[in-house]
Amino acid sequence: MSLTGTPFLLTTIVLVVVALALPLTLWTRIGGPAPVRHAARFSMLLFAQATAISLVFVIVNNANGLFDTWGDLLGTGSHVKAAADLGPDGTGGKSPDSEPKVVQKFSPASDKRMGPGVQETRLKGRISGVEGEVYVWLPPQYDDPAYKDRKFPVVEVLPGFPGSAKAWFGTLNVNTQLKPLMEKGEVAPFVIVAPRTTLLGDTDTGCANVPGKVNADTWLSVDVRKMVTDTFRVDERPDGWAVAGYSAGAHCAARLAVAHPDRYRAGVSLSGYNDPAGEPSSLTARTPELRDANNPLKILERAATPPRVALFVSGAENDGYQGGQALKQAAKPPTTVQVSLIPAGAGGHGTAVWKQQVPDVFRWLTRQIGHKS
Structure with a gap:
């Protein structure tokens, strides 16, 4: 049974009803010695608490898009088939443009909470091993x-x-929010691509390449990108590509954008961080070398040639804003950084805050990469 499916939600609701009904109907009818009666009543209370907690978890999980599968929840899922050392540019010496064109087959998304028009596929990364x-x-x-x-x-x-x-x-409603704005010409007609980023169970990859562990960077910036340009009528140039994320995904978006100006022209960071230590479960937070190599601020500071990329960074005090200001101070032309402060009391670190920013973020992206091609 799917973790995020309607059948599981209905099952948890039924179990809560049963858990409430049991003590109401059986509390005074339990016979036997006192220890047996106490154990039975304690078990009913424990069952009621467990089902209530399960229902709350399912509702919160479905509302915020935290865990997609049982493997994600239990930390047992791995989507890494190989993790070779692919070198500094993450291609292993292979030019994606020289690879044969392969049109990926898509089908309508099975999860209807994502709204109309979303398609899904399962991709085997040709270079990343993901x-x-x-x-x-x-x-x-x-x-x-x-x-x-x-x-x-x-x-x-x-x-x-x-x-x-x-x-x-499903949570930020990016497609349903943007469709009317695109129809009115307020926002450019973007193709929106959402790849899996949870690749190592309960470990955050930091969207990085770590030989022997995972090639998440290559998965996102090479394999997924190549598949999209092969399958859909999209701009192949970096001028037509952007990457956006929130929270840990915001860190990823900023890092990918500044590290690969040959693949992305813009990056959006919503309530993110620069130092991977901001996410304790991150693979890239485990050594000083990995932290330094995957910190977008450090990448900007040591770049011999400033990347031609635009960044939009938003966040509250101590939740992305200071990191954005640091990026802005470190940026040298042609790098540009726009920083937006989220007022205190606007909702904190949560999907409600990021959902509200979607229209403004895509208006900004329209100015960066929304030109005709």
């Missing part, structure tokens, strides 16, 4: 005959950790 689901939503203009020769800009969206690839659609 295998996982990828969700894609096409803008309303994609099948319009007037746009038949148009190549569309792409935004790759990343959740926090723990987090589901479905969350930008």
Whole structure:
């Protein structure tokens, strides 16, 4: 039974009802010695508490897109088939552009909470050794005959950790929020791509390449990117690509953008952090070397040539804002950084805050990569 499916939610509701009914009907009818009666009543109370906690967990999980599968919840899921050392650029010496074109097959997303138009596939990364689901939503203009020769800009969206690839659609409602804005011309017609980022069970990969462990960077910035350009009518140039994330996904988005200006022209960080130590479960927080190599601020500071990339960073005090200011101070042209302060009391570190920012974020992205191609 799916962790996020309706059958499991209904099952937990039924169990809560049963757990409440049991003591109401059996409390005074339990016979036998006192120890037996006490044990039976204690078991009923324990059962009621366990089912109530389970129901609350299911509701919170479904609302926030935290755990997608039982493997994600239990920390037993691994989507890494191999983790070779792919070198500094994460390609292992292979040029993605020289690889044969392979059109990936998609089907309508099985989870209807994601809204209409979302498609899903299971991708086997040709270079990264990662295998996982990828969700894609096409803008309303994609099948319009007037746009038949148009190549569309792409935004790759990343959740926090723990987090589901479905969350930008199911929780932040990015597609249902943006569709009317795209139809009115207020926001560019972006193709939105949401790949799996939980690849190592209960360990956050930091969206990095760590030989012998995972090649998450290559999965996101090479394999997923190549699949999208092979399958859909999208801009292949970095000028047509952006990456956006919230929380741990915000750290990933900023890092990927500044590390790969040859793949992304813009990055969006919502309530993120620079130092991977901001996420204690992160693989990249385990040694000073990994922390330094995967800190977007350090990448900017040591870049011989400032990357041609634009960053949008938002956050509350002590929750992304200071990190954004540090990036802004370190940025040198052509790097640009826009920092937005989230007022105290606006909702804290949560999906409600990030959901409200979606229209403004995509208006900003429209100015960065929303040009015609």
